[in-house]
Amino acid sequence: MQSDESKKILLVDDDIDLLEQNKVLIESKGYKVITAENSKDAWELFKQHKPDAAVIDLIMEEHDSGFILSHKIKKDGHGKNIPVFILTSATYLTGFKFDASTEEEKEWIKCDGMLNKPVVIDDLVQRLESYFSVNKS
Amino acid sequence: MQNSSRPKVLLVDDEKLLRTGTKRLLESEGYFVDTAGNGSEGIKLGSSSEYDIALIDLKMPDVDGIHVLNEILKIHPQTICIIATGYASYETAIEATKAGAFSYIPKPFTPEEILLKLKEAYYKRQLLLETEKLRREREERLLEVAFEKTRLNTIINSITDGLLVVNKDGQAVLYNPSALKYLQLDKIKIEEYIIDKLHAEIAGLINKILSAQKFEHKSYSTQIDLNRNGQIFVEATSSPVPHPDGSLAGVVVVIKDITELKKLEILKSRFVSMVSHELKAPIAAVYGYLRLLSDETVNLGGEQKKNYILRSQLRLDSLLKMVNDLLDISRIEMKKVSREIREIQILSVIKSAAELFQNELKGKNISLSINSNDGIPAIYADYDEITRVLTNLLSNAIKYNKAGGTVAIHAGSTESYLTVEISDTGIGMKPAEKERLFREFFRAKNEKTKNINGTGLGLSIIKRIVDFYSGKIEVESEWGKGTCFKISFPLRSGMHKTENEEQIILSDDNSFRINNNK
Numbered sequence: 001m002q003s004d005e006s007k008k009i010l011l012v013d014d015d016i017d018l019l020e021q022n023k024v025l026i027e028s029k030g031y032k033v034i035t036a037e038n039s040k041d042a043w044e045l046f047k048q049h050k051p052d053a054a055v056i057d058l059i060m061e062e063h064d065s066g067f068i069l070s071h072k073i074k075k076d077g078h079g080k081n082i083p084v085f086i087l088t089s090a091t092y093l094t095g096f097k098f099d100a101s102t103e104e105e106k107e108w109i110k111c112d113g114m115l116n117k118p119v120v121i122d123d124l125v126q127r128l129e130s131y132f133s134v135n136k137s
Numbered sequence: 138m139q140n141s142s143r144p145k146v147l148l149v150d151d152e153k154l155l156r157t158g159t160k161r162l163l164e165s166e167g168y169f170v171d172t173a174g175n176g177s178e179g180i181k182l183g184s185s186s187e188y189d190i191a192l193i194d195l196k197m198p199d200v201d202g203i204h205v206l207n208e209i210l211k212i213h214p215q216t217i218c219i220i221a222t223g224y225a226s227y228e229t230a231i232e233a234t235k236a237g238a239f240s241y242i243p244k245p246f247t248p249e250e251i252l253l254k255l256k257e258a259y260y261k262r263q264l265l266l267e268t269e270k271l272r273r274e275r276e277e278r279l280l281e282v283a284f285e286k287t288r289l290n291t292i293i294n295s296i297t298d299g300l301l302v303v304n305k306d307g308q309a310v311l312y313n314p315s316a317l318k319y320l321q322l323d324k325i326k327i328e329e330y331i332i333d334k335l336h337a338e339i340a341g342l343i344n345k346i347l348s349a350q351k352f353e354h355k356s357y358s359t360q361i362d363l364n365r366n367g368q369i370f371v372e373a374t375s376s377p378v379p380h381p382d383g384s385l386a387g388v389v390v391v392i393k394d395i396t397e398l399k400k401l402e403i404l405k406s407r408f409v410s411m412v413s414h415e416l417k418a419p420i421a422a423v424y425g426y427l428r429l430l431s432d433e434t435v436n437l438g439g440e441q442k443k444n445y446i447l448r449s450q451l452r453l454d455s456l457l458k459m460v461n462d463l464l465d466i467s468r469i470e471m472k473k474v475s476r477e478i479r480e481i482q483i484l485s486v487i488k489s490a491a492e493l494f495q496n497e498l499k500g501k502n503i504s505l506s507i508n509s510n511d512g513i514p515a516i517y518a519d520y521d522e523i524t525r526v527l528t529n530l531l532s533n534a535i536k537y538n539k540a541g542g543t544v545a546i547h548a549g550s551t552e553s554y555l556t557v558e559i560s561d562t563g564i565g566m567k568p569a570e571k572e573r574l575f576r577e578f579f580r581a582k583n584e585k586t587k588n589i590n591g592t593g594l595g596l597s598i599i600k601r602i603v604d605f606y607s608g609k610i611e612v613e614s615e616w617g618k619g620t621c622f623k624i625s626f627p628l629r630s631g632m633h634k635t636e637n638e639e640q641i642i643l644s645d646d647n648s649f650r651i652n653n654n655k
Binding site: 018 | 414418421425426434435445
């Protein structure tokens with residue numbers, strides 16, 4: 001079993017400043033962070049590094065780029081076993097409020113939770129940790 | 138009218154002495170008198186003009202007095218006729234009255250007798266005229282009312298808003314064709330109970346008034362999504378209709394199509410949420426850096442801290458630019474821009490815009506060429522706005538260009554348009570990006586644009602300005618090769634050739650301000 005320090009988080013956001021800030025904050029909690037500014041780079045990194053979790057911004061190149069990337073990861077042999085969280089601040093563009101609190105919604109949205117931006121890193125870290133502790137093998 | 142002039146009398150008698158004597162007597166009493174010496178002449182006079190009173194001898198050699206009376210009354214039924222007869226008998230009196238005589242007088246008559254008869258006759262005549270006047274007035278009034286009613290109906294039926302009037306019992310009293318459309322009914326029967334056939338919300342509006350305890354001049358309105366699919370929106374307003382005594386007679390409902398208004402409202406609120414979202418991003422970024430910088434649990438290097446401050450400044454700069462652009466858009470939208478419309482030589486605007494970008498051009502080693510056809514006409518526009526269009530386009534051509542590339546500006550004109558083309562050798566656009574180009578906040582997001590700053594509002598401002606001048610903006614672009622923007626401004630007809638320059642040059646005094654505040 002790996003220690004938490006070595007857990008690798010893939011962080012994807014097209015706002016380079018938010019990406020930098022969240023990276024530094026998550027790192028300060030003892031994780032290793034790899035970053036990408038778009039879904040394409042993110043997918044390459046994912047395949048290459050096989051991270052232990054992914055935190056993805058919803059709206060990047062397109063309004064649903066985050067969903068598509070999340071679906072792709074969840075369909076992957078490695079990806080289906082890791083937690084994926086989607087970050088959003090834009091409920092107006094799609095007209096409904098995203099949530100992924102029930103199993104059904106999680107299945108439909110294909111992610112393990114939605115987090116509103118700006119992200120409270122403590123919340124994110126808590127969710128990551130609870131996920132990792134439940135799924136400890 | 139009759140009172141102010143002298144009573145007009147026609148005297149028909151074959152006896153000359155009686156004629157002249159009576160005429161003199163009547164004239165001395167203030168009557169106006171015409172005489173006729175026989176029946177035929179009497180008929181002629183009595184029918185050609187209207188007399189108040191006709192005094193007719195019964196027995197005349199040519200025509201019978203009764204016949205004369207008949208003929209006169211045919212034309213002027215209100216002339217009061219008196220039959221005079223030397224053979225007075227009960228029978229002749231009856232005959233004369235039957236024929237329409239007002240009265241008869243036996244001959245010979247004394248002055249007192251004839252004057253009394255005429256006085257009575259004239260009184261009768263005045264009554265007749267008065268009655269006739271009242272009758273005519275009443276008829277006219279009725280005609281007017283009938284006309285007014287059809288006119289009102291025509292007007293009500295022509296209104297595009299729906300109109301429905303119900304009485305106190307909820308029965309339909311009046312409606313127009315538009316009402317059928319908005320109420321989604323095939324027909325309405327007058328006096329049928331209508332309320333349960335109406336859209337629930339409209340029925341509610343009517344019931345609010347019908348069930349009120351006492352009469353109040355208060356209207357109720359509601360907006361309804363008619364088919365619950367966002368296609369047709371109406372606003373229904375119900376108002377009480379009072380009786381003359383102030384009690385409630387019924388309710389009038391006006392239904393207005395507000396679909397366009399509603400669509401605009403949706404567009405507006407979508408724009409507002411887009412704006413909020415766009416403003417939130419830089420604020421969140423700067424806020425995040427400030428939190429990081431003050432977070433003692435995070436270890437940051439000196440270089441890192443400096444970089445965070447620099448990034449914060451950049452984000453705030455672009456935030457400020459965005460706010461300024463938004464203010465410009467809202468000024469253009471509200472049509473409150475105070476424009477100074479004057480003659481503008483486009484080449485001089487292009488040249489001074491190019492001056493502003495000397496540093497940027499040098500920095501990226503981009504060469505700029507400006508050329509034009511001969512005799513480009515002037516356009517009439519606000520100098521600042523045209524400058525804004527050109528600097529925005531030029532700035533894009535440089536920002537999205539490759540280092541060492543070129544920017545070419547070409548000005549030309551056709552019969553009716555002045556055109557400016559700005560082409561670059563930059564990164565170009567993908568077809569999908571081109572489509573969304575003029576939308577607010579749209580910025581092409583790809584690997585080549587990630588280091589280029591912008592508010593996403595520049596082109597939408599240009600579009601608004603060009604639209605104001607009824608111009609056109611077109612774009613051709615090839616991904617990886619470059620982009621060419623072409624703007625066209627319509628020329629003023631008849632005064633756009635430089636040959637006419639002498640006639641069209643306006644001095645500064647001739648420039649005029651348009652405060653386009655419609």
